[in-house]
Amino acid sequence: MTRITSPERLREIKAAYxxxxxxxxxxxxxxxxxxxxxxxxxxVRDALEEAVEALGLGGRVRVMVTGCIxxxxxxxxMVVEPDGVLYTSLDPERAALIARRHLLEGEIVEECTFYxxxxxxxxxxxxxxxxxxxxxxxxxxxxxxxxxxxxEAYIARDGYAALAGALAQKPADVVEEIKRSGLRGRGGAxxxxxxxxxxxxxxxxxx
Numbered sequence: 001m002t003r004i005t006s007p008e009r010l011r012e013i014k015a016a017y018x019x020x021x022x023x024x025x026x027x028x029x030x031x032x033x034x035x036x037x038x039x040x041x042x043x044v045r046d047a048l049e050e051a052v053e054a055l056g057l058g059g060r061v062r063v064m065v066t067g068c069i070x071x072x073x074x075x076x077x078m079v080v081e082p083d084g085v086l087y088t089s090l091d092p093e094r095a096a097l098i099a100r101r102h103l104l105e106g107e108i109v110e111e112c113t114f115y116x117x118x119x120x121x122x123x124x125x126x127x128x129x130x131x132x133x134x135x136x137x138x139x140x141x142x143x144x145x146x147x148x149x150x151x152e153a154y155i156a157r158d159g160y161a162a163l164a165g166a167l168a169q170k171p172a173d174v175v176e177e178i179k180r181s182g183l184r185g186r187g188g189a190x191x192x193x194x195x196x197x198x199x200x201x202x203x204x205x206x207x
Contacts, residue, residue, distance in 0.1 A: 031077045032065040044090045066146060
């Protein structure tokens with residue numbers, strides 16, 4: 001990726017990334033969180049990529065590794081988008097099966113979807129699973145939704161937008177915005193961050 005020198009460049013990178021992603025009919029988000037790594041999610045990803053290519057789906061399906069999707073006890077897991085189907089307890093054989101039946105033939109592979117032990121039934125769609133349905137994600141809203149190792153994916157989710165906005169403001173305006181946000185330190189005292197920044201801004205010779 002080329003050097004970013006302006007907010008306009010951020011917008012260009014975002015548009016280019018979104019354009020590339022829109023060329024695919026489906027995206028498969030393979031969890032790459034610590035829990036799934038310990039369950040050999042790399043082997044699942046490799047098997048899935050091989051099956052996608054063997055089935056001639058390389059130009060239609062994008063396989064990507066994300067951060068933690070959040071349901072580690074049933075890993076390795078992956079989500080097929082835009083369908084919103086969560087597959088759990090995966091291995092290379094299951095990955096190949098899902099590639100053929102779901103990605104090629106359009107059929108949800110029920111036996112590989114999430115099993116709710118309380119309801120004693122399988123729930124294919126992530127949005128219907130109680131663990132996720134009751135959550136309101138704020139700081140973690142992008143977790144498990146994007147390529148964790150891609151700066152372009154981060155920018156496409158408006159990464160660095162706040163920094164670009166701050167660089168276009170006067171220091172006093174940035175400090176005022178931080179004060180209004182209510183942001184506090186995490187050292188124990190919970191001291192308001194905006195007050196610290198204001199003290200630094202007003203210090204003699206900027207020190």
